[in-house]
Amino acid sequence: MAVYTQVSDEALAAFLDQYALGRPLAFKGIAEGVENSNYYLETSTGRFILTLFEKRVKAEDLPYFIGLKDHLAAKGFPCPRPVPGKDGQALRHLEGRPAVIITFLDGLSPRRPTTAQCRALGEGLARMHVALTDFPLRRENSLGPDSWPRLWDGRAASADALQTGLAGEIASDLDDIAAAGIPSLALPRATIHADLFPDNAFFLGDAFSGVIDFYFACTDALAYDLAVCLNAWAFEDSPSGNSDVLQYNFSKGANLIAGYESVRPLEAAERDALPVLARGAALRFFLTRLVDWTDTPAGALVKPKNPLEYAGRLAFHRKVTSIAGYGG
Amino acid sequence: MAVYTQVSDEALAAFLDQYALGRPLAFKGIAEGVENSNYYLETSTGRFILTLFEKRVKAEDLPYFIGLKDHLAAKGFPCPRPVPGKDGQALRHLEGRPAVIITFLDGLSPRRPTTAQCRALGEGLARMHVALTDFPLRRENSLGPDSWPRLWDGRAASADALQTGLAGEIASDLDDIAAAGIPSLALPRATIHADLFPDNAFFLGDAFSGVIDFYFACTDALAYDLAVCLNAWAFEDSPSGNSDVLQYNFSKGANLIAGYESVRPLEAAERDALPVLARGAALRFFLTRLVDWTDTPAGALVKPKNPLEYAGRLAFHRKVTSIAGYGG
Numbered sequence: 001m002a003v004y005t006q007v008s009d010e011a012l013a014a015f016l017d018q019y020a021l022g023r024p025l026a027f028k029g030i031a032e033g034v035e036n037s038n039y040y041l042e043t044s045t046g047r048f049i050l051t052l053f054e055k056r057v058k059a060e061d062l063p064y065f066i067g068l069k070d071h072l073a074a075k076g077f078p079c080p081r082p083v084p085g086k087d088g089q090a091l092r093h094l095e096g097r098p099a100v101i102i103t104f105l106d107g108l109s110p111r112r113p114t115t116a117q118c119r120a121l122g123e124g125l126a127r128m129h130v131a132l133t134d135f136p137l138r139r140e141n142s143l144g145p146d147s148w149p150r151l152w153d154g155r156a157a158s159a160d161a162l163q164t165g166l167a168g169e170i171a172s173d174l175d176d177i178a179a180a181g182i183p184s185l186a187l188p189r190a191t192i193h194a195d196l197f198p199d200n201a202f203f204l205g206d207a208f209s210g211v212i213d214f215y216f217a218c219t220d221a222l223a224y225d226l227a228v229c230l231n232a233w234a235f236e237d238s239p240s241g242n243s244d245v246l247q248y249n250f251s252k253g254a255n256l257i258a259g260y261e262s263v264r265p266l267e268a269a270e271r272d273a274l275p276v277l278a279r280g281a282a283l284r285f286f287l288t289r290l291v292d293w294t295d296t297p298a299g300a301l302v303k304p305k306n307p308l309e310y311a312g313r314l315a316f317h318r319k320v321t322s323i324a325g326y327g328g
Numbered sequence: 329m330a331v332y333t334q335v336s337d338e339a340l341a342a343f344l345d346q347y348a349l350g351r352p353l354a355f356k357g358i359a360e361g362v363e364n365s366n367y368y369l370e371t372s373t374g375r376f377i378l379t380l381f382e383k384r385v386k387a388e389d390l391p392y393f394i395g396l397k398d399h400l401a402a403k404g405f406p407c408p409r410p411v412p413g414k415d416g417q418a419l420r421h422l423e424g425r426p427a428v429i430i431t432f433l434d435g436l437s438p439r440r441p442t443t444a445q446c447r448a449l450g451e452g453l454a455r456m457h458v459a460l461t462d463f464p465l466r467r468e469n470s471l472g473p474d475s476w477p478r479l480w481d482g483r484a485a486s487a488d489a490l491q492t493g494l495a496g497e498i499a500s501d502l503d504d505i506a507a508a509g510i511p512s513l514a515l516p517r518a519t520i521h522a523d524l525f526p527d528n529a530f531f532l533g534d535a536f537s538g539v540i541d542f543y544f545a546c547t548d549a550l551a552y553d554l555a556v557c558l559n560a561w562a563f564e565d566s567p568s569g570n571s572d573v574l575q576y577n578f579s580k581g582a583n584l585i586a587g588y589e590s591v592r593p594l595e596a597a598e599r600d601a602l603p604v605l606a607r608g609a610a611l612r613f614f615l616t617r618l619v620d621w622t623d624t625p626a627g628a629l630v631k632p633k634n635p636l637e638y639a640g641r642l643a644f645h646r647k648v649t650s651i652a653g654y655g656g
Binding site: 003008009010012023024025027028030040042106107108110111112204205 | 331334335336337338340351352353354355356357358359360368370432434435436438439440532533
């Protein structure tokens with residue numbers, strides 16, 4: 001939650017000179033996103049977001065992300081659309097960083113999604129998958145199953161320091177997931193968001209109004225995207241208010257799956273694979289959080305998220321044997 | 329630069345129910361302001377800023393700040409206007425904090441003001457003073473001359489740790505300023521902003537478009553407000569690019585004073601007092617920064633500003649003997 005790169009008056013003026021967006025009326029740093037710097041930009045022709053890409057996004061991936069949003073917007077799927085400059089290019093540089101201007105998308109990110117929002121999100125996710133079926137560019141999932149043993153390498157002591165006995169559980173998760181052979185399963189694979197958490201989805205009331213922040217998008221199993229969403233949308237703190245006790249909200253999960261299937265019914269292989277995909281997705285976020293948790297220096301601008309939230313999800317997934325366990 | 333207080337979906341919905349602003353279309357934390365939490369709020373009827381007041385602003389002062397903005401807006405001076413709820417009240421509570429919705433003001437804060445912007449700021453400051461002449465509420469300047477010895481008490485070692493010999497210089501600044509007896513000088517006193525730094529002023533190009541963030545406003549000498557602005561607007565890093573060498577930009581200072589006097593000519597007593605007021609204003613910001621610098625724990629959300637930037641200004645002010653030294 002931060003703005004990492006400051007933009008000088010001269011640099012902003014020179015940057016905007018390359019667009020036909022009129023004169024600037026407002027420019028404010030937004031306290032959102034942990035990967036990039038985002039500014040609210042208003043000009044005499046409309047409202048925009050200016051994004052400066054920080055180090056974690058690879059410059060060579062940017063044409064893929066821009067092409068993806070262009071493709072979705074052209075299909076009428078609600079997402080920010082990259083704005084080209086006078087030269088037709090959307091991607092340029094500002095303050096030494098790759099930068100784009102994208103259109104402003106109306107909507108609010110839920111802090112605690114409702115069941116109705118989970119259903120609408122499931123529908124939106126499936127609409128996005130359908131719209132991306134013919135997206136021609138490809139990008140490997142750099143945080144897919146093959147990367148998980150690598151992320152875990154040397155982290156066992158950190159895991160046990162967080163929670164005694166956790167290292168052994170994670171090791172057996174990795175063994176079980178390797179045995180399931182996710183990459184070789186016969187699952188429909190196309191373009192997925194791979195990070196569709198509530199802060200990356202917009203709603204107007206309970207109506208889905210769009211998706212933002214595609215910077216983990218890649219070519220992978222569509223059902224894995226649904227598995228990420230089950231982790232991100234259907235777990236919540238216990239009703240007792242004890243935030244250490246994480247519960248799967250069966251109603252939210254069932255609605256998310258039903259919403260998805262109302263647009264794109266899952267194939268039998270996808271239904272069968274959902275438990276291991278959900279467990280794998282939880283492991284992916286556990287592992288990247290564990291890396292951030294142990295590698296982020298004290299006093300850093302952005303406080304790392306607690307990996308244990310995903311250890312709690314893993315404990316749930318270990319006991320699920322079929323999609324029915326998620327309400328599907 | 330942070331959002332300190334998060335707002336839940338339910339709390340925001342219940343809060344907006346108390347207004348006739350239509351349905352929310354966007355709600356984003358703004359990475360600006362070090363005292364309060366600010367959100368960009370867009371509804372079907374317009375654009376607003378939602379401010380939650382954090383601990384440094386005293387709740388009993390809020391009616392003063394709200395009344396002040398109401399008064400200025402009623403006079404046509406460009407500033408955010410507090411938005412009343414259906415009950416006519418602008419001040420209410422959200423997430424356990426006092427909170428207000430204010431109108432959105434177009435404009436950009438300069439990072440490095442131009443000479444033309446300094447002139448326009450001077451005019452704007454004087455227009456604000458004139459518009460506030462008949463503002464009936466009063467608030468003592470809690471960071472005025474009487475507070476400075478108290479802020480300094482016990483900080484000499486911290487100052488010397490920053491720069492050898494600095495403690496002795498600050499002590500003699502305090503002696504000289506006490507001898508000048510600022511509070512007893514026969515200066516016009518009314519309502520001042522007291523914190524009109526470039527990030528609190530908006531421009532469209534070089535045209536002044538308004539003032540925000542009145543949370544240090546108080547009843548004090550008008551010329552002291554001009555002295556604060558000379559410190560905040562007319563100093564800059566050396567053209568060599570060495571940021572340790574701070575220079576007074578005579579042209580910017582002269583334009584700031586000329587802009588001010590084009591609307592409200594200074595009285596002889598104000599012109600005579602300007603050097604000690606400018607030195608006092610620099611001391612005030614040096615001292616509050618020194619307190620923040622030594623009292624802020626490492627790893628805090630907001631990094632304290634370096635007090636030495638104001639030690640550099642004090643070194644300049646010590647040598648100025650008349651308003652001509654500032655270009656006035």
